[in-house]
Amino acid sequence: MSRVEGKPGRLIIGIGNPSRGDDALGPLAIERLDALNLADVELLSDFQLQVEYVLDLAGRDEVIFIDASVDPALAGFSFLPVRAQRDTSYSSHALSPAALLAAYEHHHGRPPPPCHVLAIRGHAFGLGEGLSAAAAAAFEDALVFLARRLSVA
Amino acid sequence: MSLELETATNPEALRRVAIEPISRVEGHGKVTLLLDEDDHVRQARLHIVEFRGFEKFVQGRPFWEIPVMVQRLCGICPVSHHLAASKAMDQIVGVDHLTPTAEKLRRLMHYGQILQSHALHFFHLSSPDLLFGFDSDVARRNIVGVAAEYPDVAKQGVLLRKFGQEVIRITAGKRVHGTSAIPGGVNKNISKEERDFLLKDIYPIIGWSRDAVHLAARLFEQNLDLYNSFGRFRAHNLSLVRADGAMDLYHGGLRARDMDGKTLFDHLEYSHYWEHIHEQVKSWSYMKFPFFRELGPEEGWYRVGPLTRVTQCDFIPTPFADHERRDFLAFDGGSATGATLGYHWARMIEMLHAAEMIKELLHDDDLLGSDLVVTGERRERGVGMIEAPRGTLIHHYRVDENDLVVRANLIVSTTHNNQAMNESIRQVARQHLDGRKLTEGLLNHIEVAVRAFDPCLSCATHALGRMPLEVELLDAEGGRLDAVSRDMQGCC
Numbered sequence: 297m298s299r300v301e302g303k304p305g306r307l308i309i310g311i312g313n314p315s316r317g318d319d320a321l322g323p324l325a326i327e328r329l330d331a332l333n334l335a336d337v338e339l340l341s342d343f344q345l346q347v348e349y350v351l352d353l354a355g356r357d358e359v360i361f362i363d364a365s366v367d368p369a370l371a372g373f374s375f376l377p378v379r380a381q382r383d384t385s386y387s388s389h390a391l392s393p394a395a396l397l398a399a400y401e402h403h404h405g406r407p408p409p410p411c412h413v414l415a416i417r418g419h420a421f422g423l424g425e426g427l428s429a430a431a432a433a434a435f436e437d438a439l440v441f442l443a444r445r446l447s448v449a
Numbered sequence: 450m451s452l453e454l455e456t457a458t459n460p461e462a463l464r465r466v467a468i469e470p471i472s473r474v475e476g477h478g479k480v481t482l483l484l485d486e487d488d489h490v491r492q493a494r495l496h497i498v499e500f501r502g503f504e505k506f507v508q509g510r511p512f513w514e515i516p517v518m519v520q521r522l523c524g525i526c527p528v529s530h531h532l533a534a535s536k537a538m539d540q541i542v543g544v545d546h547l548t549p550t551a552e553k554l555r556r557l558m559h560y561g562q563i564l565q566s567h568a569l570h571f572f573h574l575s576s577p578d579l580l581f582g583f584d585s586d587v588a589r590r591n592i593v594g595v596a597a598e599y600p601d602v603a604k605q606g607v608l609l610r611k612f613g614q615e616v617i618r619i620t621a622g623k624r625v626h627g628t629s630a631i632p633g634g635v636n637k638n639i640s641k642e643e644r645d646f647l648l649k650d651i652y653p654i655i656g657w658s659r660d661a662v663h664l665a666a667r668l669f670e671q672n673l674d675l676y677n678s679f680g681r682f683r684a685h686n687l688s689l690v691r692a693d694g695a696m697d698l699y700h701g702g703l704r705a706r707d708m709d710g711k712t713l714f715d716h717l718e719y720s721h722y723w724e725h726i727h728e729q730v731k732s733w734s735y736m737k738f739p740f741f742r743e744l745g746p747e748e749g750w751y752r753v754g755p756l757t758r759v760t761q762c763d764f765i766p767t768p769f770a771d772h773e774r775r776d777f778l779a780f781d782g783g784s785a786t787g788a789t790l791g792y793h794w795a796r797m798i799e800m801l802h803a804a805e806m807i808k809e810l811l812h813d814d815d816l817l818g819s820d821l822v823v824t825g826e827r828r829e830r831g832v833g834m835i836e837a838p839r840g841t842l843i844h845h846y847r848v849d850e851n852d853l854v855v856r857a858n859l860i861v862s863t864t865h866n867n868q869a870m871n872e873s874i875r876q877v878a879r880q881h882l883d884g885r886k887l888t889e890g891l892l893n894h895i896e897v898a899v900r901a902f903d904p905c906l907s908c909a910t911h912a913l914g915r916m917p918l919e920v921e922l923l924d925a926e927g928g929r930l931d932a933v934s935r936d937m938q939g940c941c
Contacts, residue, residue: 314626315506315521342625343524347573347592348565348611382593390524395593402596403607423522424506 304338305357306446312364313343317425318418321364321435324427325414328439334446344390350400359411360442361393364418364431373416373438375445380408414438454875457483457492480874480895488885490878495871495899496734504857512541512848517628519844522859525905528562528617529837531630532699533844536833538632540720541848543825550818551634556699557810558620558629559835560803563698564654565613566838567755567800570903571661572606575793579668583897584890602664605657609800612647612654616807619643634822644811651808655769658801662773665794669785677781678880680789680873680898683708685741685751686761687726687865689836692716694763696802698836704761705741705751713741719834722843728860738867739860750868753840754902755795760786765798767805773798789873792901837862839903863904873898 308329310322326341340352345361353359361378380397391399393413400408416438419428427435457463463483483492503522507515516535520527532555539547547555577590580599588594596603614624619639621627629635669676685708689701702716705725714725728737729746740749760778765771777785777794785791810816833844840862847856863870877898882891 313521313524315518340624343527346569346610347607348614350607351611382588382591398593399596399607402593402600403604423502 303355304336306334306337306360307352307356307358308337308339308360308362309345309349309352310339310341310362311343311345315424317420317422318364318428318431319421320427321416321418321431322362324435325362325416325439325442329442329446332443332446337446345393345396346391347396347399349391349396350403353396353400353408353411354404356409359409360414361411362414362416362438362442363393364421365415366418367415370415370417372434373414373441375412375414375438375441378411378413414442454490454493454878455871460492463491480899482878482882482895488883488887490875490883493871493875493878493895494733495867495874503859507846507854507857510854511852512538512846512854513632513852515846515854516630516632517626520626523861523905526562526566526837526839527625528558528621528627529835529842530844531621531627532559533833533835533837533842534846535630535632536700536835537831537844537846539634539833540831541828541846542632543828544633544823545825546823547634548818548820548823549815550638551821551823552699553810553813553815554620554635554638555630557639557807557816558617558627559699560806560810561613561616561620563613563803563838564658564800564807565610565617566903567796567803568606568609568613568661570838571665571793571797571800572602572609574903575900576602576606578893578897578900579665579793583894584888587889587893590893605660609654609657609661612650613803616647619647631822633824636821638818638821639816641817644816647807648811651804651811655801655804655808658797658804659769659773662794662797662801665797666773666776666780669780669788669790669794673781673784676790677784677788679894680877680880680901681787682789682869682872682876683787684869684872685713685744685749686757687741687751687753687841688758688761689719689834689841690716690762691766695766696758696762696764696799697766698758698799698803700835703834703841706761707744713743719843720832722832722834722845726860728864734867736864736867737860739865740868750872751865752869752902753862753865754792755799755840756786756792757840758836759795759798765802767802767809770798770802770805773801789876789898789901792903796903839863839905840865861905863902866902866904870899870902870904873901 310326312319312322314320314323323341326339330339378393380401381394382398397408397411416434418431460483463485465481465483479496481494482490485491507518510518516531516538519530519534522530573592576595577592580595581590618624620629622629622637629637687705689697690704691697691701703719704715705713707713725742726739727742728739730737740746759774765774777798785794830847835842842862843860845858846854849855874895877894881894885891
């Protein structure tokens with residue numbers, strides 16, 4: 297897939313509500329990454345993924361989604377590739393990363409760029425709450441991992 | 450206005466079916482049905498199962514923080530909260546009239562929000578039901594199914610949504626968590642380059658919006674009996690209108706009409722809304738039930754939103770949308786104006802109006818002006834009201850001498866529609882479910898009725914792994930007889 301001129305090659309999207317406890321993990325990660333002044337990286341933060349993000353994904357070398365996860369099997373964080381897959385998140389105001397990639401294929405008529413999800417275990421999501429202790433610890437580990445992967449650690 | 454089916458006389462002897470959470474609406478909603486042994490529906494309720502506590506969230510904060518902070522209440526319509534709170538804070542700083550530049554920039558932001566929100570709802574949340582049928586194959590009944598069979602419709606939905614988001618980004622200063630509306634005005638204008646960037650796309654946006662109105666109208670016409678009767682109920686109506694009676698989604702006076710079209714109040718100054726609008730609490734839902742004080746809680750509930758706004762205004766002040774409004778009112782003797790599924794058609798008329806308003810504003814050089822803020826004498830209380838995508842939104846604050854918010858009351862659009870949504874699902878339960886064995890398709894009929902209102906039961910929390918839909922069948926003692934859940938891979 298060809299790069300779009302003027303568009304950074306790597307896109308990182310933090311997903312979540314900063315005022316909803318551990319749902320803030322994604323936006324907080326974007327804040328921390330922003331301070332690193334990463335080259336050739338665009339950082340975005342939003343409450344949830346929506347279908348128009350298929351336009352943001354176009355022309356990238358890689359896309360990374362960062363989101364809180366409520367998967368009880370997840371101990372701290374995971375970094376896994378994600379592929380296009382139709383799922384019932386289409387039926388909500390919010391799309392999952394896999395569903396967004398499926399929408400991408402239909403919209404652009406070609407496969408999406410390589411994508412990964414950095415999922416960080418969240419535990420509490422109350423309005424006005426800060427990060428839980430467990431999520432805060434996982435968050436730091438996840439950021440160290442991501443910074444190394446982005447070659448700035 | 451009957452409350453039949455709200456509370457069964459013998460709930461202990463009935464089976465309970467729960468649709469939890471409702472899909473394609475925002476937040477944590479649940480519908481419960483109580484069925485007797487012959488599958489007749491005896492009770493139907495839409496519950497809100499999460500206590501939101503928004504008012505507590507903002508108490509003790511400096512008033513100037515509120516317009517930015519309230520955007521975190523809702524990931525779906527943050528701009529509406531940003532603007533309603535800003536209008537309330539205008540009053541707190543003693544400002545009744547903004548500069549032309551400030552008001553037009555706020556309006557532009559608001560119409561961008563209306564456009565993107567209505568596009569998302571029609572193209573991506575409702576079109577799967579409307580294009581394929583309410584009980585069509587669930588694997589096909591989603592936006593990917595629409596993209597596969599109606600690729601142009603799906604693409605236009607994406608581009609309309611994106612354009613609205615770009616209007617918000619440019620006017621609010623950021624793609625999310627915008628900061629531009631401040632007490633007394635705005636903190637930035639837009640540049641000529643930004644204006645021209647938006648102008649280059651506005652004409653196809655208007656064209657696609659007109660196509661969307663015609664698609665909504667065609668769907669109604671092709672399924673006339675179903676669309677006319679589905680979840681239909683009679684209700685009073687509430688909306689803002691401009692001083693000359695025109696549709697105005699940013700500012701106006703309150704107009705309320707009863708179900709026969711008789712005016713209850715008109716051009717009411719909204720800063721005293723509480724003299725006419727009260728809220729009732731019911732034990733089975735965290736969401737309150739607003740009603741017109743003059744009529745009382747049982748008779749005084751009403752609906753808000755696109756259907757109300759399009760039918761209550763005297764005209765729409767943009768030519769294409771007003772033409773479509775007149776066609777809508779005249780269609781089939783006016784039948785669509787009282788139909789729950791008429792919301793979709795009305796919503797597309799509003800989207801067209803928003804596109805036309807954006808075009809009009811982009812041609813106004815006041816957007817480039819530098820007179821951004823007005824000051825006045827501090828007041829203790831401020832009320833901001835706006836017609837958000839889903840309906841009338843009220844923000845009401847009291848601020849102490851230390852500039853801290855000591856009291857807040859928010860009545861969001863979906864709360865105004867609480868009883869109306871309940872009434873609609875009861876009608877659908879009577880019409881489509883009563884006495885029949887329940888299937889996913891039949892249960893989806895309930896969701897189609899709720900979805901027509903585009904409710905935002907917002908929690909704006911979307912961690913990976915949440916279950917989007919679970920249906921449980923329980924016996925009279927609450928024991929689980931059967932359950933179906935659809936996981937994130939779409940498995941049932």
